[in-house]
Amino acid sequence: MELLVLGGTAFLGREIAAQAAGRGWSVTCAARGRSGSFPDDVRSVVLDRDADDGLAPLTDRAWDAVIDLARQPGQVRRAVRELTTRHWVFVSTANVYADQATRGQDESGPLLPPLDAETMTEPVQYGPAKVACENLVRDTASWMIARAGLIVGPGDSSSRLGYWPWRFAHDRTASVLIPADPDQPVQLIDVRDLAGWLLDCAEGAVRGAFNACGSPTTLGEVLDAARSVAGHRRRVLAADRDWLIEHRVNPWMGPRSLPLWLGGDHALWGFQDHRNDRALASGLRLRPLADTLTDTLAWETGRDEPRAAGLDDADHDELVQALSADIAARP
Template structure:
């Protein structure tokens, strides 16, 4: 296919570029050209997405079979790009989020769960859910019957710029007793960005349209399997010490929020890791083992270094400050009658 990736240098966008090249697609990227060099084999166009005139000039006289858009901020930017490409692209894939559904998400929710309001003309990106829903509506405005809305759950894997697994990998690399958000057998539901990328391109090539919740089956892994894989791939020999969510809530420690295991005032929320993903899997989605995802993420940060923190993402210290970790470990020891290690 002739593939245009709006973005293409981070996380899902980078995975889409690599998946396209792996399929033999003709891959073009459009971004500001300031973060990293484009992948070999791609055609790199440079423009600021927030400047419609610059985007129009960069894309002038071109056509594509499929566009993949990863934009997560002001919906107006998606609207402008979709309008520009309406007569010059066959299919528009928008990387959306389960966040477009009204909270709290019901257990077992599928694509029909109630949605938040969104405005495709909005320049406001302060409300992530509304911005993503606005982006969806912006795409549907110009591609009403040629749009695929990929509503992702938690996205892991190499190139992850949110910093969830990179932070965890660095923490277990240091070894020792590592506070972990219990229970260890909590079923989890994530998606590797590379699996999502492969599915989106294959689905677009087949002309698939409409919204899909794109994530692994519920119980694809557990908290214990996820974090033990991190211990194993780093070779640190760290000891995972499991804290009940109620204790983390009681002590005011944010650990577990980064993985969607809890929220302030809600130690065990439902609906986060048990979405109905049967539609995407019936349409060909396949998810690799979590150990492979974690091992490849470790290899990536070893080769390229830790990702730069996103400006609108809470720093890891809000999840677990070292002093808080020691405080909660000591409290666990006290409550279990175990002598605290020096």
């Protein structure tokens, strides 16, 4: 297989390229090279996809498949116009869906209006930009669209999942603060499972749109599994939505957050609960959550840089003390 990965230095793109090289494929990765290093055993091409002639180094051959992870419509427009391939695989996102409240939607769910610009300039445009990219890919002769859910696993610098096994291991003999929202849906896919399936689909020229998501679970089940993997045996302190808001704890991701928690907003529950029947039927295989958590904990434990999500030690200890005092004062 002659595979072109448009990307290849960041989380998912790097895993795709590394697995493809491990299969003995001829792999070319094209990127600016600012998000990380290129994997071993690939041909690396440093280029700027925003430049009018940025793809010129790639137009001298026909590819068996192209896997594109772009979010900018202008970049995708140039790629589908200038590159020659038997099959396109475009990595999209579940953020393209207009309805984020309804649970159990399949690929026929209504999409957001496409971004009417070549470049997204703010995070709120991410979903519409990906819709515009999807529409451009649909104009090719052979295409597949993978609407990825929350991608996790070793190498995920967002720490949205990784914070939890790390926190439970870090405070193995101390209380840990969690959100009191155990029934909230959570839908995770290990980067290694997603990458392997995308390569299978590229090789088989699988066509159509797919929800590339893990099977839905709950926040309570994820936290229980993270706690088990970490060997945590002390008390967990579950704080309700109002208490967390009062104490300026953020949902989902970023600083001073409880990652994966949707802030108690049921209008977002559908965002973490899409049907993945089509992807499973096409060959997607999902490893057990405990395996992903174990490997993620090992990776998080070896990190030196600050985590992008969660509570730092000082904030966590302060909040645990505050909630413990509130609980003790209740009649």
